[in-house]
Amino acid sequence: MAMELRPQSQAWSIARAMKRAVLIADDHPLFRDALKLAVAQAVPGAQIIEADSVHSLFAALESHPDPELLLLDLNMPGAQGFNALVQARAHFPAVPIVVISAREDRHIMHRALGHGAAAFVPKSASIDLIVGALRTVLSGDTWLPPSAAQDASLTLDEGEAEATSRLAALTPQQFRVLSMLSAGLLNKQIAAELGVSEATVKAHMSAVMQKLGVSNRTQAVLLAQKLALDHVTPDPAL
Amino acid sequence: MAMELRPQSQAWSIARAMKRAVLIADDHPLFRDALKLAVAQAVPGAQIIEADSVHSLFAALESHPDPELLLLDLNMPGAQGFNALVQARAHFPAVPIVVISAREDRHIMHRALGHGAAAFVPKSASIDLIVGALRTVLSGDTWLPPSAAQDASLTLDEGEAEATSRLAALTPQQFRVLSMLSAGLLNKQIAAELGVSEATVKAHMSAVMQKLGVSNRTQAVLLAQKLALDHVTPDPAL
DNA sequence: GCCGCTATTCGACCAAAGTCGAATACTGGC
DNA sequence: GCCAGTATTCGACTTTGGTCGAATAGCGGC
Numbered sequence: 130m131a132m133e134l135r136p137q138s139q140a141w142s143i144a145r146a147m148k149r150a151v152l153i154a155d156d157h158p159l160f161r162d163a164l165k166l167a168v169a170q171a172v173p174g175a176q177i178i179e180a181d182s183v184h185s186l187f188a189a190l191e192s193h194p195d196p197e198l199l200l201l202d203l204n205m206p207g208a209q210g211f212n213a214l215v216q217a218r219a220h221f222p223a224v225p226i227v228v229i230s231a232r233e234d235r236h237i238m239h240r241a242l243g244h245g246a247a248a249f250v251p252k253s254a255s256i257d258l259i260v261g262a263l264r265t266v267l268s269g270d271t272w273l274p275p276s277a278a279q280d281a282s283l284t285l286d287e288g289e290a291e292a293t294s295r296l297a298a299l300t301p302q303q304f305r306v307l308s309m310l311s312a313g314l315l316n317k318q319i320a321a322e323l324g325v326s327e328a329t330v331k332a333h334m335s336a337v338m339q340k341l342g343v344s345n346r347t348q349a350v351l352l353a354q355k356l357a358l359d360h361v362t363p364d365p366a367l
Numbered sequence: 368m369a370m371e372l373r374p375q376s377q378a379w380s381i382a383r384a385m386k387r388a389v390l391i392a393d394d395h396p397l398f399r400d401a402l403k404l405a406v407a408q409a410v411p412g413a414q415i416i417e418a419d420s421v422h423s424l425f426a427a428l429e430s431h432p433d434p435e436l437l438l439l440d441l442n443m444p445g446a447q448g449f450n451a452l453v454q455a456r457a458h459f460p461a462v463p464i465v466v467i468s469a470r471e472d473r474h475i476m477h478r479a480l481g482h483g484a485a486a487f488v489p490k491s492a493s494i495d496l497i498v499g500a501l502r503t504v505l506s507g508d509t510w511l512p513p514s515a516a517q518d519a520s521l522t523l524d525e526g527e528a529e530a531t532s533r534l535a536a537l538t539p540q541q542f543r544v545l546s547m548l549s550a551g552l553l554n555k556q557i558a559a560e561l562g563v564s565e566a567t568v569k570a571h572m573s574a575v576m577q578k579l580g581v582s583n584r585t586q587a588v589l590l591a592q593k594l595a596l597d598h599v600t601p602d603p604a605l
Numbered sequence: 606g607c608c609g610c611t612a613t614t615c616g617a618c619c620a621a622a623g624t625c626g627a628a629t630a631c632t633g634g635c
Numbered sequence: 636g637c638c639a640g641t642a643t644t645c646g647a648c649t650t651t652g653g654t655c656g657a658a659t660a661g662c663g664g665c
Contacts, residue, residue, distance in 0.1 A: 300642060313586035316622065328645045331623060336642095338623085345651085346622075347588055348551035354592055538612060554652065566615045569653060574612095576653085583621085584652075 150193045154180040154213075155202035155229060160252065164200055164229070167256050171263035172197060183207035183308070187301060190217070196224055198267065203230040203241075203358065209311055210357040211244045212296070216304050218245035219297035225266050235277045237358065243285040244293060244356075248272035292355040298340045306333040310346055311353045388431045392418040392451075393440035393467060398490065402438055402467070405494050409501035410435060421445030421546070425539060428455070434462055436501065441468040441479075441596065447549055448595040449482045450534070454542050456483035457535035463504050473515045475596065481523040482531060482594075486510035530593040536578045544571040548584055549591045 151168050155161050158181075165177055178193055180186035182205055190196075199221075201214060217226060225247040230237065238249040247266045250259055251274055258274070265272040285293065299307065302323075309319045316334065320327040334346065343349050389406050393399050399417055406413055416431055418424035420443055428434075437459075439452060455464060463485040468475065476487040485504045488497055489512055496512070503510040523531065537545065540561075547557045554572065558565040572584065581587050 302643065310585065311589070313581070313583070313589055315583065325643085326645060327621090328647090329643070331621095332644070335623060335625095343551070344623095345551070345553065346585060347548065350585055350588055351549070351551055351592075354589075540613065563613085564615060565651090566617090567613070569651095570614075573653060573655095582653095 149175060149197040150178050151175045152178050152180060152186070152189055152193070152196045152199045154183075154186040154189075154200065154205060156181045156205045157202075160202075160229075163256070164259070167259040167263060168198075168200070170256075171260045171267065181205070183213045184305075186213065186217075190221055190224075195221075198263065199224050199226045201226050201228050201246075203228060203232070207308060209308070209353070211240065211293075212304075212308065212353070212356050214241065214244050214246060215293050215296050215356060216299070216301075219299075220301065227262060227266055227272075232358065233274075233276075238273055238277045240285060240289070242271060242273070243290075246271075249277075250274070289355050292352050295341050296353070296356065299337060303333050303337045303340070306330060307337050307349065307353055310334070310337075311350050387413060387433075387435040388416050389413045390416050390418060390424070390427055390431070390434045390437045392421075392424040392427075392438065392443060394419045394443045395440070398440075398467075401494070402497070405497040405501060406436075406438070408494075408498045409505065419443065421451045422543075424451065424455070428459055428462075433459075436505065437462050437464045439464050439466050439484075441466060441470070445546060447546070447591070449478065449531075450542075450546065450591070450594050452479065452482050452484060453531050453534050453594060454537070454539075457537075458539065465500065465504055465510075470596065471512075471514075476511055476515045478523060478527070480509060480511070481528075484509075487515075488512070527593050530590050533579050534591070534594065537575060541571050541575045541578070544568060545575050545587065545591055548572070548575075549588055 151172055153161050153164050153168065155164065161179055168175055168177055175197065178189050180189045184207055199217065201217065214226060214228060226245065227248040227250055228241045228246040229250050229252060231252045233251045233253065241249045248262045248271060250262050254274065262272045305323065306319055309322060316327050316330045320330045338344060338349055341349055341352050343352060389410055391399050391402050391406065393402065403415055406415055413435065416427050418427045422445055437455065439455065452464060452466060465486045465488055466479045466484040467488050467490060469490045471489045471491065479487045486500045486509060488500050492512065500510045543561065544557055547560060554565050554568045558568045576582060576587055579587055579590050581590060
């Protein structure tokens with residue numbers, strides 16, 4: 130594939146033929162701006178692509194399938210819990226993902242790493258801290274805030290790990306269908322939203338249920354809920 | 368408004384004349400025994416009634432509708448989250464409920480009190496501590512372990528409070544139907560379990576959905592999940 | 606007792622969900 | 636180029652879900 134390089138996109142790094150992209154997915158414009166500053170420092174000259182919803186995030190990933198980094202807010206329109214993270218990891222395993230969230234509990238951070246995030250950055254973090262995190266991730270390591278020591282208890286509980294691996298098997302369209310189902314929509318409404326026939330939605334629904342190992346939509350939402358930010362954990366046995 | 372005062376002290380003293388009951392609901396027989404010791408100390412001569420599931424708990428409440436105290440484990444067969452607590456409070460508002468759980472996070476404790484519990488006792492507590500908690504509750508106060516100061520932030524988040532008041536309006540049978548729905552069962556299976564026709568289950572389901580303000584079973588499940596032990600909270604706005 | 610209220614039950618009817626088989630299109634591997 | 640596998644789409648048919656109207660039973664108030 131021959132490349133015609135636009136002179137304008139000529140980077141100072143000759144070794145890197147194309148300018149690499151960094152995706153920032155956050156529904157808060159102001160916060161995206163702040164993140165852009167951090168990215169500019171950590172990855173000089175990066176092409177920054179923005180998304181403000183799960184939908185636009187995956188659209189961006191389609192057109193730029195191999196970004197250098199993805200900064201992902203856990204709480205965007207269309208996202209429930211670790212849903213988008215799991216899906217992104219499943220379809221773009223090569224992309225390191227830095228999870229951004231206003232939540233700061235250690236449990237959430239460890240679950241994020243358990244779901245394949247390369248780092249977890251609280252929204253309260255300083256620019257310098259974020260830059261440090263991005264650089265650490267770009268060098269191939271994982272990163273957590275100093276407050277949350279990167280201890281051993283990184284294992285997800287059994288039900289959540291199970292749910293994750295099953296959800297990772299969904300195709301993009303199936304994933305969208307499940308997301309809308311988890312919002313309580315009817316097949317008819319999902320069909321209208323996606324611009325396809327109701328029969329198609331039903332076919333996707335059948336595929337989703339089969340991949341999740343359940344037999345009706347109620348059980349499907351129950352399983353999807355296990356990836357919610359706070360999920361149902363059984364009372365630990367005494 | 369004009370008062371027809373029902374002299375509560377009188378009712379109380381009359382009731383005191385008979386042996387009062389204390390209900391212990393926990394699916395762990397050994398732990399029930401330990402709780403019995405505590406109850407015997409805090410309420411000498413109390414008649415102790417045991418339940419090992421949500422179903423048997425409400426059966427016991429039917430036959431002893433006015434116990435002096437209810438000790439309720441959050442994690443019994445048939446219970447999901449604060450479900451049983453909310454239902455018990457709604458139908459037997461006069462009964463003070465002491466919630467028992469292996470979970471110890473402050474958040475859970477405050478949510479329990481927010482749902483109308485009189486006290487929250489961690490399973491790790493000593494007998495003496497439990498006895499103290501029971502006595503405090505019997506004197507009309509609420510109680511939390513010393514580790515979780517009884518601070519002001521007792522308010523449930525909006526969605527959960529809404530869900531609670533709606534769930535409190537359900538009749539016992541409707542509550543059972545919703546519980547089984549939340550376990551992913553079909554109407555047909557629920558009907559078999561309850562020993563009624565499928566048409567009856569559908570009628571209950573319609574009533575449940577109307578009371579919850581939703582239009583299909585998927586949304587009903589989603590709403591019921593808000594009372595899960597760990598529930599989905601929106602990322603706090605920055 | 607009598608009345609109104611609610612909980613529970615059910616059958617018949619219409620709407621939504623789910624299954625099956627199949628067509629089209631795209632992507633890698635040979 | 637050709638083939639195999641998969642993603643996406645759809646229509647026809649069966650099963651499940653949900654509404655409506657209605658009957659029965661129990662409970663508390665007057």
